[in-house]
Every structure is written in structure tokens, then in C-alpha cells.
Amino acid sequence: MTAELTKATENVNTVSNIKTITTMCTKDLKKRLAKEERDLKSLINKRMNDTIINAQREIIAQLQQDIAQVESKKLASTVALNDDVITFRLAKDGKEVSKKIALVKNNRVINSKKVDEFIAIIDNGKYEEAYPIIVAEAKALIEAGYTVTDINGRELSAEEAEGYYVILDGQHRGTAFAKLNAIKGGIVIPNVFVKEVKNIGEYLVNINTVGNWDKKDRLTVAALTSEEAGKYKVT
Template sequence: MKTVKEFQAEVKKEESVLNQLVKRGANAEVIEAQKRSVAKVKAELEEIKNTPTEKAIQSTATAGFITFDVVKDGKTTKESKKIAFVKHNRPVDTKRVDKYIYIIAQDKYEKAYPIIVAEAEKVLEKEYTVVDVNGNTIDKSTATDYYVVLDGQHRGTAFAKLAAAGEAIEIPNVHIRNKENIGEYLTDINEAAKSWDNKDKFAVAGLTTENEVIKTISEKIGEGFNPSTASLIYLGKKLNASLLNKVLKGEEIKLPKGATFNKERGDKFIILCKAAGMSVEQITKRYYIEGFNSFALSTNEDKAFGALKEIGKLTDSMAKIKSVKEGDNFISLLKDCMTIAEQGLGDR
């Protein structure tokens, strides 16, 4: 079955053909035939938009109650609970969620796959932060309404989105595991996943360590930053895989030579970039922080931040920011901004 995007592309193609026929003054019968083709594809597009799969993909996961089929001592009982997650656990990949939505909607989901949950009140007792499917923090007053999904986040989110689309949903084969050390458990199950990348590792490491460096980078990854750029912003250096693995094992770490953790500086860089109109998607491109760090070394911190503060005042500032493709480009831009800062000039 074609996806919505594929149908949308086909509609665009058929409409383009129709426009060309009209411009060329084609035979009326040919034009009418093409109009019917356009109408047919549009109808197919509307039809697929109304399927449970597409409705679910476009939906926001329900924050309401869902039926969990909880297995205990060989018996299954139905429990009405809301879905929650441990904050900073492995990020949810929307593409994987969409695949599960399709599998579930087509009745191809293998119900033998267990989903592991913990009772939210038990998780809160361990002083972890618990959030609902939309990222809202859950406190003890409502904790009894929630199961925290430890293993099966993507499947759980898929079920929640199907429920939001109006489907009658039950989450099968649910097992309650109120683990003593949830962080270590998440590390173990995520490490077993083939698709566990550095973003996932940092996210889980943020749960298993008290190291402020790792926690800060983990938080920024949750906001959309990539690990290497977040490291450059807060440390001035990247963190290698072996160091990250030590954190996951609960071992003490030493920062790379020349790395200095400065949260205030990193936060300030991000705030000023956002003030200039830059999105996280832009800021996380490493050449901005690489250029800034080099510029700060060649001048000083005050001048570098003073220049960064002026970027938004440049004429066509966003176009100039987007034109940056390497650190040297950003250095040149900062030099222009430093001139504005030093001369007290207005927009230019």
C-alpha cells in the first residue's frame, strides 16, 4: 500500500501533467481524461488519510487510559492505566513508531513480545523523573494512574497513537518489573538493541550517573542536539565511545585532556544563538560552536560573546547564518559582528 507522501507526490505529478496539457491547448477529451486521473488520485489520497494507520500516525499519542493485559503467575488481568516513561530514557524514534502502527493496524503484531513496565509510584520512590507520553512531568499525586514503560517504548507509543485515533486498543503481554536499579536495567535492555546509538547511550547514561557533564549532555540530546555538538558546547571537546561505556558501567571517568566543563558558558552560547533566531536544528551543526570556540581563543570570551550577541542585528542575518558551512565561515561572521559591537553601529 502506498503511503500518504507517495499519494501526495502522485497528485502533484498528475496535476502538473494537467497544467501542461492546458497550456499546450491539448484536445478537450485529453484534458478531461487527465482531470479524471487527478480526481481519482485525490480520492485515493483522501481514502488513505482516513485509514486507522494514517490517522494514528498523524495523531498525538493519547494521554488517557489504555487497557494493559498484565500477565502475572500465568494469568492475564486487564488493567486500565496511562502510559508513562522515565525521563531521558532512550529517545523515541517516530519512524519506528510508525512502523509499529502499521504492523498493529494490519493485525500483524506478535503478541508474544513482552512489554515491561513498572508502577509509576515505585519509580518515583527511586527518585527518577517520570513523564507522560507528551513529556509532562508526573508527580506522586497521580502516579497510581500510570505504568512506566521500561522496555517497549516504541510499541507502547504506537498503541497510544492508535488509541488516540479512536481504535479499540489493548496492550498485550505486559509484565510488571519494579526494579531496584532502573537505570542499570535500562542500560542492559538498550545495550541489547541493535539500533542503540550514541544518542541512546547518552540518554540512558544520564539516568545511571551523578556526573553533571553526562546529565547536561543527556538533557541537550533530549532537546534535539547531537552528542558531539553538545560535548563541544559544554566541554570544548568530544567524548569518545570508551569513556561513555565506562559511564554506562557505573565507573568513574576523567574528561579528555583540554576539556573543561562550563555549563554557564554552554547555556549562554545556546541562549544567544536562539536569540538570533537560530533553531536547535541549526545550533547542533558543529561548525557554529567550532567557529565560536576558535574565535574566542583568538580574541577573548567577552569579545566572542559580544559578537554573538550582535548576529541578529546584521542585515539578512538569518540568510548569513544559514550560509555558514564550516567553522571559518562563522568566524568571518563573528568578526563582522564584533565590528558592530565595538563601533556601536545599528543594523547593517
């Protein structure tokens, strides 16, 4: 094996292994990036073959992505959520609707760490748009007897709820989109399905039984329907 081919193999392996260093701080990642950029210039000056140079470029691209991910998570953690309009793209016809985000009382508690993880995924273009977000008209839910709040927990009246969608499934992703919207603006939530208001409590209990929710989450959601409330006990 030639020295050049050995170097190329090492670079390809580095591309695979570099994903494990995302726990490094931004300062260390930037130092690593500067070194890899110097190495790239050196490889180009030495007229190494395209395999080696392209592998080095992949390393740099991955590091740039890791830095952006760390910085976006750090920034998002300091951003206060605003009760602002965001764009929902409906799965049914691709229509874009501008509404505010609302939540229904007793749905799953939002975990800030999971929100930060989704922020990094979305901000780096890694979000899979095929994942559905299930919503319902906030006004219809209130009229059906449910307690609905804005994204910051303020209870909404039926009159003001006209401009809100309640996120039933996809709260962590929806909150991540909302935070990015507060930072950048112009964010669109894709693949949104609008659910008819029938028995939202039963629907949420059903979807959490096949998910990775813990018992506390399940008990919280079960409170939306008295028939299900006795099924779960927190230990």
C-alpha cells in the same frame, strides 16, 4: 504448460512481488486494486479453475492490506497523543489493567518513524503478541528518585502517578498502541511484564547493550545511573 497454468503462475508471483509496492501512494494502490478486482470478475465469468481464481483473490487481499497500512500510517501521523487510559494485559495472569502511559526521563528518545511503522503493523493484525512490553509502577519510580512524565512530557507527582505505568522497554510499540487507542478506542497492549523497582537505570543500560540502539541513545539512558554514564561518548 497450458495458458491457464501460466496465468496461475503469474498470479502467484504477483502475490509475492506485490509486497514491494507498499511505497506507492494510496491513489495508485486503489487504481491497482480496481484493476485486479475487474480481472477477478473476468476470471470468474470465464470459469477459470480455482487455482487461478484463488491466486487473484490473494492479490486483492494483499492490496487491500497495503492500502489499509498506508492509510493508517497517514492518519496516525496527524493524531495528537492524549493522556488517556489504555488497557494493559499482564503476562503473568492475563489480567487486564487500565492505566495511563508514562515515561521515565533519560530513557531512549522516541522515533516517530518507528512509531508509524508499528502503527501499520498493529493496525493490520501483524503484531506479534509474544513480544514483551516491560513496565514499572510510576509512583514507585518517582518515590525511588526517578523523574517520570506522562506520554506528552508533563512531569508527574507521586500523588497523580498512581494511575500510570512507566514503559521501560517497548516505548515505540506502546506509543503506537496509544495513538491507535486515540483513533479507535478499545486497544489492549498485550504481554505486559511489571518489573520491580530496583535499579531501573542499570536495567535500561543492560538491555540497550544488546539492542540496536545508537551511541546517542546509550548515552541518554546511561544518565540514569552515574556508574554507567562515563562508558559512552557521542561522536
